[in-house]
Amino acid sequence: MIGQTPAFGRIALWLAISLLSAAASAQDHATLNAEIEYLLARVADSGYVFIRNGDDHDSIDAAKHMRRKYEHFRDKGKIHSIDDFIELSATKSMITGKLYMVRMGDGPEIRTATWLHDEIDAYRQRTEVREP
DSSP states (O other): OTTOOOHHHHHHHHHHHHHHHHHHHHHHHHHHHHHHHHHHHHHHHHOOEEEETTEEEOHHHHHHHHHHHHHHHHHTTOOOSHHHHHHHHSSBOTTTOOBOEEEOTTSOEEEHHHHHHHHHHHHHHHHOOOOO
């Protein structure tokens, strides 16, 4: 009949969609991992002062702390996007609720989450594939 796909055709279509979906998911996962690793390296290499619960921490310590939180939430299956990473690993203390802040040189303190969102936006602009 017209409009009906034979069983083999439906299976082939389902398989093709599944493979494309899996490939896209793997690419998305790889992109997410690359972006998270970029942000963690950016924190570590920044030389900025990161304020957590009112205490100053150097950039290396801040990156280690964010990585521990990231791994914790990743292992619980809660990191699906860069926003999840920033929200769960770099926004605030889960114990006190105090916001994480960053001081860049002699400038004012800003929210670490704001700085990280700005950093990932700049990274994406630099790495965006441009069509001819």
